[in-house]
Amino acid sequence: MQQSSKKDRFIPLRKTDLINACVAHGQLDESNKKAFKGLCHILVSTLHFEYHQTLETLKDNYAPFDPNADTLPVHATSQISLEDKQQVFAQTFAQVLNAANFEKVTEQDLQEALHEASLFKVRLEVEFADFAEVVFYRRGEYQKTETLSKFWGLKKQQVTFTNYDKVAVYIKFKNAEYFAQKKAKNLNFEPDSTIIKLFQNVPKADLEMLFPNSEVRMRTLDKAIIGGSALVGGTVVLVTKLGASLLLMAGLISYWVGLSDKAVTIGTQELIALCAGAGVIGGFIFKEWSKFKNRKLKFMKALADNLYFKNLDNNAGVFHHLIDAAEEEESKEAILAYYFLLISQHPISSEQLDQQIEEWFAHQFNFEIDFEIEDALNKLHRFSLIEKQDNLYRALPLNQAHAQLDKEWDNIFSTPVNESDSKLT
Known part of the structure; x- marks a missing residue:
């Protein structure tokens, strides 16, 4: 089990x-062990019902913004109602994440991440x-x-970095008018929609x-590699394959600009040389362009492969x-607190x-x-335990209890749904 860098x-x-x-802690006799398990079962069931109500609240308020909805809207929703639903959804979603013991990534952490070098050697740009x-x-x-x-596998380097077990992403896109003014085409998302994603590792x-909307960009090193390859390859092509074509072109240009009085006659042989030279240049440009595209595709595949194994849900x-994670955490917290109060010989403080x-947890696990x-x-106080x-x-x-x-x-x-929702911590 991987220990966090901080508790x-x-x-x-x-x-x-x-x-x-x-x-198994050994502080309960056999009859109390069975009673304790029974108590835990009904406590978990009670919390499960409460979180079911929270799930319905999330679904109802997210429905107008869901880009993957497969149900028909019964009636139109006003702009004011949409704004209210968005606000309720955002607040409830944040409460669920807090109950599941997620921490908000600060703006400083996010900016540091954007400026650090990627571990899988891809430079990305985000609009x-x-x-x-x-x-x-x-x-x-x-x-x-x-x-x-590094260096095509010739060198191995150990890198220590900060890793997150789970990352939840909440993103709301701007409206269609913004993207129309921007003249953006082939969008892979719906304007004005809200997307939720969950990743691991x-x-x-x-x-x-x-x-x-992240896009792959070539790193300076990659540009240097491709540019250096093109420069060397171009020099070789010029020297070995374009000599005759270049001499012919130089003669024509000199005659046209008046640097030479010697007329250049273009016959069948000269035309073949010019066409061959044009073909060589075209082939060289296409080859180097293909190298660039293939390298970019390689990086995009690396990005897709990483996301494929890291994506948990959408x-x-x-x-x-x-909701399941929050319910688990809430149940475990309540069970631990009740158990240690139960086995205590006298009342104790929260500290x-x-x-x-x-x-106990550090010693046991x-x-x-x-x-x-x-x-x-x-x-526990809310349930009067x-x-x-x-x-x-x-x-x-x-x-x-x-x-x-x-x-x-x-x-x-008999508890109204809105009261049940308010119990979420």
Whole structure:
């Protein structure tokens, strides 16, 4: 398991494995182990229902902007309504990412990434003016080392770089009027649409490849290689294949401009020489142009190959992935906080609880986390599974906690959808 360069909020275990780890901790007797698993099951089910409501909110508000929609709109949506839906969608999406323990990529990080050299040796350019809004989120930041080949594989070099486990991209394009004024053609996206993408294993230096309008550009080194090859090849062609044609052309030009009185007679042999020379020049230009295009295609293939294996999901499909991730994180946080309060011999503070959980996780799994203690306690407090007195917390006994969650579940379908949505942290 790769350790982050700094402690992350993400808990790198499946909730089932985490529950089993708590049970195996040895602090519960056999009857309480079964009761604890039952409590976790109903807690996860309750959170699952809440996140289902959040998913529906995302889908409803994203529908007018979805470039992959395969359903028909029942009625037209006013501009004011579109703006409201866009705002609700953006806010809810950001809340889901936060609940899934993603961090927003700062403007400074993004600018640093755009100016760093790409690891797969491709220079990309992004037209930022095409976007009305751009936000990147990442989860899992750590230092990674890879061996890269240089000088056509003759030299190996180890490179250490910042890598992101997951990167979510939120981009809203400008409207059709902007692209019409720009006279842009063959757009591979819909103006005024909003695209959502999710990637994995992305080097920080290669964040620009995640933009939908990034274009491959030749690096200075590549231009030098092609230019040098063309210069050498052109010199060889001039010396070995165009001698007769050049002498004939020089004679004609000298006679036409008055530098020579000797007339040049163009017969069949001379015409053949001129045509052969033109053919050689044309063939040489085509060959060098093909080299340029093939090198660019090679870079575009490298870009496509990287994106193929890094892309996890697109647009509305991202919601399901992130909702599941957020639900997992919320469940794991609540389970950990309740378990350690349950096994505590006396009420403890949030700081003590946070320290206990982080130390246990580091000892048990050799992985340091930045546990979201406030979020965990807020969830438990919302479900009335804990009690607080003088800034000290204690967990309700398992039988009482189970009864409380049963009551919560019985009332869950009477909760209005907008109230359920407001519970998202």
